[in-house]
Amino acid sequence: MSSSASFMERLGFRKASGVGEAGWGRTLFVAVIAFIYFIPVLFIIFTAIKPQNLALSVPPTLSPTSFFGLIPDQYVFSPTLENFGSVFSRSMTTGGAPEDTGFDRYFFNSIFISSVSVGLALIIGTLAAFGFSRYPLKGNDTYLFIILTTRMLPAIVVIIPIILMFRTVGLSGSYIGIILLYTAFNLAFTIWMMKSFFDELSLDVEDAARIDGSSEVKVFFKICLPQVVAGLAATFVFGLILTWNEFLFALLLSGADTRTVPVAMNQAVSSGGRGTDWTLLAAIETLFLIPVFLVTFFLQNHLLRGVTFGTVKR
Amino acid sequence: MSTIEIRKVTKRFGDFTAVRDADLSVAAGEVVCLLGPSGCGKTTTLRMIAGLERATSGDVVIAGRNMNELPPEKRDIAMVFQFYALYPALSVGQNIAMPLHYEKLSKAEVDARVIKVAKIMHLTEVLDRMPSHISEGEKQRLAVARAIVRDPNCFLFDEPLSRLDVELRHSMRGQIKEVLTGLSKATVIVTHDQLEALTMANRIAIMRDGLIEQVGTPHDVFAKPANVFVASFIGTPQMNLVDADLKSFDGKNASVSLAGNDLVIAADPAVSRLKPSKVTVGIRPRAFTAANEKAADTIAAQAELIEPMGAETLIHARTAAGGDIRVVVPRDKRVKIGEALHLRPDPKQTHFFGEDGKAVRA
Numbered sequence: 001m002s003s004s005a006s007f008m009e010r011l012g013f014r015k016a017s018g019v020g021e022a023g024w025g026r027t028l029f030v031a032v033i034a035f036i037y038f039i040p041v042l043f044i045i046f047t048a049i050k051p052q053n054l055a056l057s058v059p060p061t062l063s064p065t066s067f068f069g070l071i072p073d074q075y076v077f078s079p080t081l082e083n084f085g086s087v088f089s090r091s092m093t094t095g096g097a098p099e100d101t102g103f104d105r106y107f108f109n110s111i112f113i114s115s116v117s118v119g120l121a122l123i124i125g126t127l128a129a130f131g132f133s134r135y136p137l138k139g140n141d142t143y144l145f146i147i148l149t150t151r152m153l154p155a156i157v158v159i160i161p162i163i164l165m166f167r168t169v170g171l172s173g174s175y176i177g178i179i180l181l182y183t184a185f186n187l188a189f190t191i192w193m194m195k196s197f198f199d200e201l202s203l204d205v206e207d208a209a210r211i212d213g214s215s216e217v218k219v220f221f222k223i224c225l226p227q228v229v230a231g232l233a234a235t236f237v238f239g240l241i242l243t244w245n246e247f248l249f250a251l252l253l254s255g256a257d258t259r260t261v262p263v264a265m266n267q268a269v270s271s272g273g274r275g276t277d278w279t280l281l282a283a284i285e286t287l288f289l290i291p292v293f294l295v296t297f298f299l300q301n302h303l304l305r306g307v308t309f310g311t312v313k314r
Numbered sequence: 315m316s317t318i319e320i321r322k323v324t325k326r327f328g329d330f331t332a333v334r335d336a337d338l339s340v341a342a343g344e345v346v347c348l349l350g351p352s353g354c355g356k357t358t359t360l361r362m363i364a365g366l367e368r369a370t371s372g373d374v375v376i377a378g379r380n381m382n383e384l385p386p387e388k389r390d391i392a393m394v395f396q397f398y399a400l401y402p403a404l405s406v407g408q409n410i411a412m413p414l415h416y417e418k419l420s421k422a423e424v425d426a427r428v429i430k431v432a433k434i435m436h437l438t439e440v441l442d443r444m445p446s447h448i449s450e451g452e453k454q455r456l457a458v459a460r461a462i463v464r465d466p467n468c469f470l471f472d473e474p475l476s477r478l479d480v481e482l483r484h485s486m487r488g489q490i491k492e493v494l495t496g497l498s499k500a501t502v503i504v505t506h507d508q509l510e511a512l513t514m515a516n517r518i519a520i521m522r523d524g525l526i527e528q529v530g531t532p533h534d535v536f537a538k539p540a541n542v543f544v545a546s547f548i549g550t551p552q553m554n555l556v557d558a559d560l561k562s563f564d565g566k567n568a569s570v571s572l573a574g575n576d577l578v579i580a581a582d583p584a585v586s587r588l589k590p591s592k593v594t595v596g597i598r599p600r601a602f603t604a605a606n607e608k609a610a611d612t613i614a615a616q617a618e619l620i621e622p623m624g625a626e627t628l629i630h631a632r633t634a635a636g637g638d639i640r641v642v643v644p645r646d647k648r649v650k651i652g653e654a655l656h657l658r659p660d661p662k663q664t665h666f667f668g669e670d671g672k673a674v675r676a
Contacts, residue, residue, distance in 0.1 A: 202397065202399060204395045204396070204397055204399035205399045205400070205401060205402070207361075207366050207386070207393075208395055208399035208401075208460075209412070210385070210386040210387050211366075211386045211387070211389075211391060211393045212387075212392075212412050212413040212415075212416070213387045213415065213417075214387060214416070223401060223403075227402055227403055
């Protein structure tokens, strides 16, 4: 048999140049550890496709397939998509007719609220970061520090004044209220991230653009921004994940129409007095995972460049 | 007309004065090098001409127009940066086209100009590549190509060759000189490499600590340095600058006590302006001839260190007073360590500097 590297290459894997690739033993070791970390996610996904009556069975059923006989038959269940259906429509009382659960609305809310607020934070934060990086104020670092302090307190500490403020100005329960809150919530992080990306850029390139006839606005849009695309992607994904999973603010500040999935999930599970419906919960969680998974997946090339940015030689 | 003129230009950063009262004019078609050690203010001067720094006081005049209040994009200049400053997100071709972007040309016209310049700078093969995927020499040529694609008022170069290895530097020096000759624009080149300045410039402005010490042709700054600093900065090996006592001057010959020797040497008539006093005598290492024995116009010294340089040999010789004198002799002249030398300076290449460090010359 030829060497493992050429085998992998024949499969279409290109070896990173100049980097010694690990052998099979080490690769397997890392894969096992990675798998252990992935078990909770896998468990949720399997529970989501489990028949409801097997959710709490003893001994537990573990897998929808025996993996070529690897798993004994008594631990194998036959998969079903029923749970996903009942996320959106199910009977709310025993024996009642199926009703619309409103989860389509909640999923829309989650997607709408997080993408708009993270997008807004990215626009405002990037402009602010460029300002902090290129047009420093007296005491620039102090301002940056003050901005960071807005994120130092846990949400539970600031939630009461925020609720009172939102009530007073009538923002409770509205889209604009929760979007504004999440935008502010993401700004500190966005400004700090983007400032470090702008700080890394070569000032000469901007000077060259000025000499070549660019105004300050064009320098920003045509020269600086294209160079920090990786940073924008990384900041967007991190912000999105934080906002997507946020629970406390959403619980206390969103209304019936603007409820996000984490809040709705909590209510779907604890209402009805029938105990927790674990397979339903797992189905919601699995669906909840998909949007961020897709965004991260499609931006992953940028992401890698983004998080390793500072270490790359110019 | 493509000219550059700076008048009494000063730049202060807080308490630090980077450039002080700099005066310089560059005629159309002239190449002037700003030469000096690092931190002397030469790049700051260039950036003030470009408008990237605002002068604290003084005037920057380009093509007869006062540019003090104008931002760089309105000054109609082209500049090549030390680290090239290529646009990383644009291809080579797009990099060259960038300055044309604001001239409202048709696409066909832009393409034609890009291709023309790419031919001159030998970049045709790499037009579609990204700047991160071309060689160092190509990056340098791209930086120049981007500057010459337009027809600006003047050209500014900031250490254009400092990043290239020796071989590339030689060939690029020639290429840039050739391109500049064809353009006949006022050009300012900043460099710390005197060879670059001597070979590329019509005139050289030598700077130190924010002051322009001397402006002159490459020949002048070498043959007639205005002061001790210029004398020591220009020329390799460095000029010998020896402290001496001027005893008398009869209108033709000066009698000096120099490094433990009493020396009679023909000197510039202007030396009569100096009273008998401390002076500095400057003699280039190549301006000595070796005499067979001691004479009134020779300096006695002992060979201490011998460095063969190929065509010539550099000798470090120690005088009776303990000072070090550098002498360059032809390769075939054999000198042994410890050998006693009688060095006869060429009076025509001997410079007298007064106590203030300024050259004394008619």
